[in-house]
Amino acid sequence: MDLGLKDKLVLVTGSGSGIGKAAAQAYLEEGARVVVHGLTNEEVTACVAGLSPLGDVTGRAADLTKPEEADALVAFAQDQGDVDILVNNVGIFSVKPFAELSDADWMRYFDINVMSAVRMSRALLPEMLERGEGSIINMASEAGVKPLPQMVHYSVTKTAMLGLTRGMAELTKGTRVRVNSILPGPTWTEGVEAYFDGLAEQKGAPLTEIVDGYFQSDEPTSLIQRFVQPEEVARMIVTISASTASNGAAHRIEGGIVRSIL
CATH class of the missing domain: 1.10.1220 (Arc Repressor Mutant)
Structure with missing residues (x-):
């Protein structure tokens, strides 16, 4: 199936490994140009080297908890053209009892899991709206609708991603800009x-x-x-980001963990 992504410019955050790297690979296989991102230069260099046989891929390291580094990543991508698709994939998880979570723990999780997406979207969504075309994918989780008691902090940040997604999507009415979220299960x-x-x-x-x-x-x-395998999530990311009719939606790929028909 041709998803119409040939030569589109895609920026995938947190793409040095895992779901992000699998998504970057899937976009390259569709003929898109991809900008990958990681926390360190070593991670980005290794990712670019591994994916370069598949197509046009570049990368830059950035700590997205720092606004100036998020802006630098955006500028790096924009030097290569208009960013057609943004995948906000950066995120961390850990298992920790609720009573042992400090304020600093909570703020760190929000800064990485939520504010990284806010910073990147704040920079790129207005330009997409001006062009009237573009797609943003926010990586949430099944934990966002079925909070995990051993990962309350993580679960709450993923619920926040669902609200962020729908709120941004409301700003796109009447355009061909779309904002959707993906809810993987344990991957x-x-x-x-x-x-x-x-x-x-x-x-x-x-x-x-x-x-x-x-x-x-x-x-x-x-x-x-x-x-779930990273490649399975990646295929959904690519497909939903290319869909011109899906907007403001939360797409589940969690293996049926959430017992709901919606």
Whole structure:
């Protein structure tokens, strides 16, 4: 299927690994030009080197909790043309008891998981509206509608991403600019794998046993009873970002964990 993305300029934040890198690869495979982003120069250089055989890819490191570095990333992308698609993918997660979360913990999660998207969108949405064309994808999570007790801080930031998405979408009425969110379920990224490796070592049990037990005990409503793969999420990101009829919507790819028909 031709999604009409050939030569479109796409900026994917947090694309040095995981879902972000898979999305960057999927866009390149569609013929788009891609700007990748990571926290360090080493991460970005490795990502660009790995993806460059697939097409036109460049990258820049930036700490998106710092407005000046977010602006520098935007300027870097704009030097290559109008940004047609922005994927706000930067995010962190951790498991921590609610009572042990400090104010600093809460502010750090909001700064990285929410304000990074605000900063990037604030810079690029007005230009998209002026052109009357563009697409923004905000990465939320199934935890945004089914908060996780062991990750309340993370869950709340993902709920905020849903509100941000719909609020920005309301600004696009009558244009061909779209703002949508994607809600992945538990996804087998490098970060998740590292977490479960540590858990398996801590419990002295095989990794497969820990993973299988996770779905039985923590996510029993999952219909697929497995982790989503980054490539599966990437395909939805690319497809929804290219759709000219989807706007203001939250698109689930969480394996049926959320027991809802909507």
